[in-house]
Amino acid sequence: MRGDHVVVIGAGLAGLSATLHLLGAGRRVTLLEQDDRPGGRVSGHEYVGYTADTGATVLTMPELIDEALAAVGATNRLRLVRLDPAYRAQFADGSSIAVHTDGEAMEAEIRAFAGAREAAGYRQLRRWLTELYTLEKDRFIGANFDSPLDLARPELLKLLAAGGFGRLGPKIGRFLTDDRLRRLFSFQALYAGLDPRTALGAYGVIPYMDTIAGVYYPLGGMGRVGQVLADAAERAGAELRFKTEAAWLERVSSRVRAVRTRAGERIDCDAVILATELTTSYRLLGTTPRRPLPLRFSPSAVVLHGTTERNYPQLDHHTIFFGEAWERTFTEIIRQGRLMSDPSLLVTRPTATDPTLSSGGQVVSVLAPAPNLHAGRIDWPRVGPAYREELVRVLASRGLTGFDEEYRVDEVVTPQDWANRGMAAGTPFSLAHTFGQTGPFRPRNVLRGMENVVLAGCGTTPGVGIPPVLISGRLAAARLTGVA
Numbered sequence: 001m002r003g004d005h006v007v008v009i010g011a012g013l014a015g016l017s018a019t020l021h022l023l024g025a026g027r028r029v030t031l032l033e034q035d036d037r038p039g040g041r042v043s044g045h046e047y048v049g050y051t052a053d054t055g056a057t058v059l060t061m062p063e064l065i066d067e068a069l070a071a072v073g074a075t076n077r078l079r080l081v082r083l084d085p086a087y088r089a090q091f092a093d094g095s096s097i098a099v100h101t102d103g104e105a106m107e108a109e110i111r112a113f114a115g116a117r118e119a120a121g122y123r124q125l126r127r128w129l130t131e132l133y134t135l136e137k138d139r140f141i142g143a144n145f146d147s148p149l150d151l152a153r154p155e156l157l158k159l160l161a162a163g164g165f166g167r168l169g170p171k172i173g174r175f176l177t178d179d180r181l182r183r184l185f186s187f188q189a190l191y192a193g194l195d196p197r198t199a200l201g202a203y204g205v206i207p208y209m210d211t212i213a214g215v216y217y218p219l220g221g222m223g224r225v226g227q228v229l230a231d232a233a234e235r236a237g238a239e240l241r242f243k244t245e246a247a248w249l250e251r252v253s254s255r256v257r258a259v260r261t262r263a264g265e266r267i268d269c270d271a272v273i274l275a276t277e278l279t280t281s282y283r284l285l286g287t288t289p290r291r292p293l294p295l296r297f298s299p300s301a302v303v304l305h306g307t308t309e310r311n312y313p314q315l316d317h318h319t320i321f322f323g324e325a326w327e328r329t330f331t332e333i334i335r336q337g338r339l340m341s342d343p344s345l346l347v348t349r350p351t352a353t354d355p356t357l358s359s360g361g362q363v364v365s366v367l368a369p370a371p372n373l374h375a376g377r378i379d380w381p382r383v384g385p386a387y388r389e390e391l392v393r394v395l396a397s398r399g400l401t402g403f404d405e406e407y408r409v410d411e412v413v414t415p416q417d418w419a420n421r422g423m424a425a426g427t428p429f430s431l432a433h434t435f436g437q438t439g440p441f442r443p444r445n446v447l448r449g450m451e452n453v454v455l456a457g458c459g460t461t462p463g464v465g466i467p468p469v470l471i472s473g474r475l476a477a478a479r480l481t482g483v484a
Contacts, residue, residue, distance in 0.1 A: 004027060004028060004270045005027070005028045005029075005030070005268070005269050005270050005271075006022050006027050006028070006029050006030075006269065006270065006271045006272065006273060006480060007029075007030045007031075007032065007259045007267055007269040007271075007272050007273075008022070008029055008030070008031045008032070008272075008273045008275055009032050009246045009259065009272065009273070009274050009275060009276055009284070010032075010033065010040065010274065010275035010276040010456075010457065011031055011032075011033035011035070011038040011039070011040065011226070011230060011240070011242070011275075012038075012039065012040020012041060012042070012226070012275060012457065012469065013039070013040060013041075013042055013225065013226060013229065013466060013469045013470055013473070014040075014275040014456040014457040014458070014469040014470070014472045014473040014476070015031060015033075015040070015273065015275030015456060015457075015473065016031075016038060016068070016226060016229040016230055016233060016473065017064075017068045017229070017456075017469070017470045017471075017472070017473025017474055017477075018273050018275060018456050018472075018473035018474070018476045018477045019031050019233045019238050019473075020068045020069065020071045020072050020074075020229065020232060020233055020236070020473075021068065021071045021473065021474050021477035021478070021481070021483070022273075022477045022480065022481065023071065023072050023233065023236045023237060023238055024071030024072050024073075024236075024483075025071075025477065025480075025481035025483045027480070027481065028237070029233070029237075029238040029239070030238070030239045030241065030267060030269075031233065031238055031239065031240045031241065032241050032244045032245075032246055032259070032261070032267075033240070033241070033242050033243075033244065034243065034244065034245035034246075034262075035242065035243070036242050036243050037223070037226070037227070037242065038226035038227060038229065038230035038240075038242075039055070039222075039223050039225065039226025039227065040055070040226065041055040041056055041428055041458075042055045042056045042222050042223070042225050042226055042466060043055045043222065043223050043226065044221040044222055044223030044224075045305070045411075047305065047410050047411070048410075049307070049358060049359045049360065049361075050307055050351075050357055050358035050359065050361070050363050051221050051223075051357045051358075051363070052221075052305045052350070052357075052363050052365055053221055053222040053223070053348065053350060053365065054303075054305065054413075055222065055428070056222060056465075056466055057222060057318070057348045057350070057365070058210065058215055058318065058466075059080075059215065059216045059217060059218065059222065059225070059466055060209040060210060060213055060214065060215055060216070060465075060466065060467060061209055061213060061466070061467040061470075062076070062078070062080055062216050064466075064467050064470040064471065065078065065225065065228075065229070065470065067470075067474070068229060068470060068473070068474070069228075069229070069232050072232055072233070072235075072236035073236075074232040074235070074236070076228070077228050077231075078218045078219075078224055078225065078228050079218065079219040079220070080216045080217065080218055080219075081216065081217050081218075081219060081353050081354075082101075082214050082215070082216050083214075083215045083216065083217055083316075083317050083318070083353065084100060084101070084102075084105075085098035085099050085100055085316055086099045086100070086101055086210060086211065086214065086215035086318065087099040087210070087215070087316070087318045087319065087320055088314075088315075088316040088318070088319045088320070089180070089183075089184050089319075089320045089322060090314065090319060090320065090321045090322065090398060090399060091180050091322050092322060092323055092324035092342075092398075093180075093324075094399075095113070095180065096314075097109060097110070097113045097180070097181075097184065098316070099184065099210075099211055101211060101212055101213065101214040101215070103123075103126055103212075106122065106126075106211070107119045107122055107123060110122045110181065113181075114178040114180070114181060117177070118176055118177065118178050118181055121175040121176045121177070122175070122176065122181070124175050125172065125175035125176060125185060126212060128162070128163070128171075128175065128204070129185075129204050129205075129207060129208040129211075129212060130208065130212060131162055132159075132162060132164060132201070132202065132204045132205050132208060133204075133205045133208045133209075133212075133213075135155050135158055135159045135162060135164070136155075136159065136164075136202060136205055137205075139155045140155070140159070140202075140439060140462075141205065141462045141467075141468065141471060142462070142471055142474075142475075143475075144445065144461065144475050144478065144479065145439060145440035145444065145461060159202065162201075163201045164200065164201045164202035164204075165200060165201065165202065166200075166201045167197065167198060167199065167200070167201060168186055168189055168196050168197075168199040168200065168201050168203055168204055169182070169186050169189075169195075169196040169197040169198075169199070170197070171201045171204070172185050172186050172196075172204075179326075180322070183322055183326055184211075185207045185211065186199075186207065187320065187322075187344075188203075188206040188207045188210055189203055189206065190299070190369060191206055191429070191464060191465055192206060192298070192432065192433035192463065192464060192465075193296075193297070193298025193299060193427075193429055193430075193431070193432030193433060193434075193464070194298075194432060194433055194434070195330035195331075195334060196330075197327065197330070199433070200433075200435060200438065202438075203433065206465070209467060215318070217317065217350065217353045217354065219353075219354050219356075220354070220356075220357075221350065221354070221357060225466075244261055244262075244263070244265075245261060245262040245263075246259050246260070246261060246262070246284060247260050247261055247262045248260050248284060248286070249272065249284050249285060249286075249453075250266070251286075254449050254450055254451045255450075255451050255452050256269065256271075256272050256450075256452055256453055257269070259272060270452065271452040271453070271454070271480050272452065272453050272454070273453075273454045273455070273456055273476050273477070273480070274453065274454070274455050274456070274457075275455075275456040275457050275472075275473065275476070276457060277422055277423060277424055277430075277457070277459065278295075278424065278430065278431065278443060278455070278457070278459025278460065279424040279459075280422060281455055281457075281459075285447070285450065285453065287447070289443065289447060289448070291443075293436055295424075295431055295437070295443075296431065296432050296434055296436075296437060297372050297374060297424060297425035297427050297429075297430065297431055297432060298372065298427050298429035298430060298431065298432045298464065299333045299334055299369050299370065299371060299372055299375070299427065299429065300369075300370050300371065300372040300373070300415040300418060300425070300426050300427035300428070300429070301367050301368060301369055301370055301413075301415075301427075301428065301429075302367075302368045302370045302384070302387060302388075302391070302412065302413065302414050302415070303365060303366065303367050303368075303412075303413040304365060304366040304388055304391065304392070304409050304411070304412055304413075305365050305409070305410055305411045305413070306363075306364060306365075306407055306408050306409040306410050306411075307358065307361045307362060307363055307364065307407075307408055307410070308361060308362050308364055308403070308406045308407045308408065309360070309361045309362075309406065310362070310402065310406045311362055312349075312362070312400050312403070314399050314400060315347055315349045315352065315362075315364070315400070316349070316352055317348065317349060317350060317352045317353050318346065318347075318348055319346075319347045319348075319349070320344070320345070320346055320347075321343075321344065321345045321346075321347065321394075321395065321398050322344050323340065323342035323343055323344045324342055325341065325342035326344065328341065328342065329342065329343075329344055329369070332371075333369050333370060333371050333375070333376075334371075334375065335375075336371075336376075337371040337375035337376030337377070337378075338371065338376060339370060339371070339376075339378070339383075339387065340368065340369065340370075343368055343390075343391060343394050344369070345366055345367065345368050345391065345394070345395065346366075346367040347364060347365070347366050347367075347395065348364070348365045348366075348367070349362055349363065349364050350363055350365075351363045364407065366391055366392075366395070368387075368391055370414075370415055371415070372415055372425040372426050372427040373415050373416070373419055373425050373426035373427075374425045375425075376415075378415070380414040380415060380416035380417075381416065383414075384412050384414045384416075385412070388409060388412045389404075392404045392407055392409070395407075414426075415427065429458075429464055430457075430458040430459045430463075430464050431443070431458075431459050431463075431464075433463055433464065438463075439461070439462075442460060442461050442462075442463065443455070443459060443460050443461075444460065444461065445460045445461055445472070445475060445476050445479060446479055452480075454476045454479045454480060455476065456469075456472045456473050456475070456476035457469060457472055458472070460472060461475060462475075
């Protein structure tokens with residue numbers, strides 16, 4: 001496709017990545033964003049006396065940020081801190097383990113935690129996860145697909161031989177016998193909207209990113225990521241227009257020739273990249289692609305944002321509190337559409353890394369996986385406040401003594417709130433990575449019958465998470481420029 005003037009709709013990381021790659025290929029770009037700031041689902045919010053990360057909190061593969069910036073000759077101005085440990089895990093039996101991304105440090109941690117046999121299993125697991133990532137990063141994660149036949153590559157046979165099309169949970173169980181460690185290296189399947197027991201082994205690339213490649217934090221908060229990308233795009237000549245909502249696309253036959261804004265403005269264009277929620281893109285196009293099966297969305301989450309004056313040493317930057325009934329959790333939230341009876345929670349304390357985020361006290365956010373609005377019919381305005389109290393009591397009972405009295409909650413975000421923000425099925429995690437929504441079977445970034453429209457973001461290829469959406473922007477730009 002040729003696009004001399006491209007309008008990009010959506011200034012999340014996918015739209016920003018697409019903008020930078022388009023600029024680098026010599027295109028003129030106008031970027032429209034309905035919010036008043038860039039970043040999309042990687043954002044922060046200023047409460048009274050502190051800033052909290054209100055979107056994604058786990059940053060991996062920062063070299064993809066460097067890649068997007070390098071497209072316009074810019075350097076990364078983020079001040080990144082590599083987290084060590086990347087996580088801390090607290091288990092229902094009272095045990096705890098730190099997750100180090102350095103191989104020797106993690107092996108020593110596991111040996112002290114569960115013995116020499118498990119440490120040896122970890123060495124083998126680390127090699128397997130690295131092999132998966134090496135096989136997938138360029139030909140599967142970082143490539144455009146035009147049909148399932150594109151899978152017919154030599155790497156496919158290697159991925160098959162490596163166990164990429166088996167099940168993630170059982171595969172990890174071949175390396176580790178300790179159930180706590182199995183959870184530690186498979187819970188990341190939830191990021192892809194899947195039960196680790198049934199997720200494809202290929203999604204071992206997610207624990208690779210978390211537990212081997214490393215987890216980072218940008219000083220100033222996660223919202224700095226989008227701002228740095230946006231600043232570079234503006235310096236390189238992009239026109240960034242915030243508080244500007246696209247209302248519809250003016251089409252002539254199979255081509256879009258202009259974008260109409262909610263304020264009635266008409267913006268001429270040669271091509272459009274829709275870096276929005278997938279359902280929003282379809283609405284703007286006035287079409288819904290035919291699929292043999294309906295779209296299946298990931299579980300959602302209830303998130304609490306607040307502060308505590310008390311400093312809890314049990315809380316690292318990221319701390320996972322695993323419930324005892326781990327496997328039942330997935331049945332409840334994915335299949336039954338119910339709240340977790342024995343919650344497993346991710347607690348984030350960014351002030352452990354960047355104290356400047358608060359004028360006093362500790363910033364703490366609590367994330368509880370929950371059914372999306374399609375899976376569970378829960379009256380969130382009524383249930384939300386009670387569930388908030390339950391989650392805080394659970395943490396107090398799991399070692400954070402007095403947390404139910406110390407923690408001041410300033411905002412509770414429920415699946416209904418995500419829906420009110422325009423997220424389909426009330427989930428910020430978009431489409432689940434089932435087999436039928438993976439690789440060439442995921443909604444493509446080009447649409448049949450549309451010559452100059454490309455999609456980007458977590459609903460299209462390659463998928464959900466900060467690294468995939470940055471790649472998604474590059475792949476979308478490549479559809480227009482031919483520059484891979």
